[in-house]
Amino acid sequence: MADGTLxxxxxxxxxxxxxxxxxxxxxxxxxxxxxxxxxxGITEADQWRLTADITSNVEPIASNLERVDxxxxxxxxxxxSVSSGTWTFPSTGLYFVKFKMYGDAVPDDNxxxxxxxxxxxxxxxxxxxxxxxxxxxxxxxxxxxxEYFFNVTNTSTHKLQFEVTSIATGGRLQGNTxxxxxxxxxxxxxxxx
Numbered sequence: 001m002a003d004g005t006l007x008x009x010x011x012x013x014x015x016x017x018x019x020x021x022x023x024x025x026x027x028x029x030x031x032x033x034x035x036x037x038x039x040x041g042i043t044e045a046d047q048w049r050l051t052a053d054i055t056s057n058v059e060p061i062a063s064n065l066e067r068v069d070x071x072x073x074x075x076x077x078x079x080x081s082v083s084s085g086t087w088t089f090p091s092t093g094l095y096f097v098k099f100k101m102y103g104d105a106v107p108d109d110n111x112x113x114x115x116x117x118x119x120x121x122x123x124x125x126x127x128x129x130x131x132x133x134x135x136x137x138x139x140x141x142x143x144x145x146x147e148y149f150f151n152v153t154n155t156s157t158h159k160l161q162f163e164v165t166s167i168a169t170g171g172r173l174q175g176n177t178x179x180x181x182x183x184x185x186x187x188x189x190x191x192x193x
Contacts, residue, residue: 042076042187042188042189043076043077043091043093043188044076044077044078044079044089044090044091044093044095044186044187044188045075045076045077045186045187045188046067046075046076046077046079046080046185046186046187047067047068047073047075047180047183047184047185047186048065048066048067048068048080048082048183048184049065049066049068049175049176049177049180049181049182049183049184050064050065050173050174050175050176050181050182050183051064051065051066051175051176051177052064052175052176052177053103053172053173053174053175054103054164054167054172054173054175055167055171055172055173056167057163057164057165057166057167058163058164059114059161059163059164059165060084060085060086060116060161060162060163061085061161061162061163061164062084062085063085064175065082065184066177067079068180068183070179077090077091077188078090078091080186085161085162086159086160086161087159087160087161087162087186088155088159089152089155089158089159089160089186090155091152091155091188092152092153092154092155092191092192093152093188093189093190093191093192094149094150094151094152094188094189094190094191094192094193095149095150095151095152095186095187095188095189096147096148096149096185096186096187096189097115097128097147097148097149097150097160097184097185097186098145098146098147098184098185099113099114099115099128099130099145099146099147099162099184100130100143100144100145100180100182100183100184100185101113101130101132101143101144101145101146101164101173101182102141102142102143102173102174102181102182103132103141103142103171103172103173103174103181103182104134104139104140104141104142104170104171104172104174105132105133105134105139105140105142105168105171106134106139106168106169106170106171107134107135107139107140108133108134109133109134109166109167109168109171110131110132110133110166111131111132111133111144111164111165111166111167111171111173112129112130112131112144112164112165112166113129113130113131113144113146113162113163113164113173114126114127114128114129114130114146114162114163114164114165115127115128115146115147115148115160115161115162116160116161116162116163117148117150117158117159117160117161118157118158118159118160119153119154119157119158120157121156121157121158121159124161127148127150128146128147128148129146130144130145130146130147131144132144134171139170139171141174149189151192151193152192153192162184
């Protein structure tokens with residue numbers, strides 16, 4: 001086909017279903033700025049937070065969780081769901097997961113947050129750790145972050161949990177229902193690999 005402009009209203013496969021390929025290996029497809037697009041880019045993004053303090057080890061974190069509900073907040077897509085501390089993904093894909101912790105640690109103590117996943121809806125592996133520590137002679141506030149890319153190929157079997165351990169007496173993971181101190185972020189980056 002000669003170079004030129006193709007003007008159509010809809011492109012479909014001859015059978016009405018299946019895959020349509022645009023371009024081939026080594027080529028680049030560009031979308032000019034100012035063009036409206038839908039169904040491309042990030043299709044799922046969600047954020048939840050802890051609404052009350054945790055003062056002892058918890059595995060998994062199963063209560064005092066809420067989707068962020070601030071006036072300026074919005075999720076993209078269906079969003080995550082959680083039951084008894086087990087998180088279910090709305091669709092397959094490669095997800096960026098972030099567990100941001102804020103709290104108080106007593107001197108010489110490390111509070112540990114863990115992202116753990118399963119691919120069989122049964123046995124969990126610990127995949128990422130975030131740690132914050134108490135320093136000096138007083139209880140100190142600090143932040144820890146755990147991050148992970150989770151390749152969700154089946155939403156029925158690929159699940160996730162968060163846990164917090166090593167909380168000594170006087171330490172806490174802080175939560176609040178009015179603003180995010182400890183929160184959980186989920187972003188679908190693209191198709192599962």
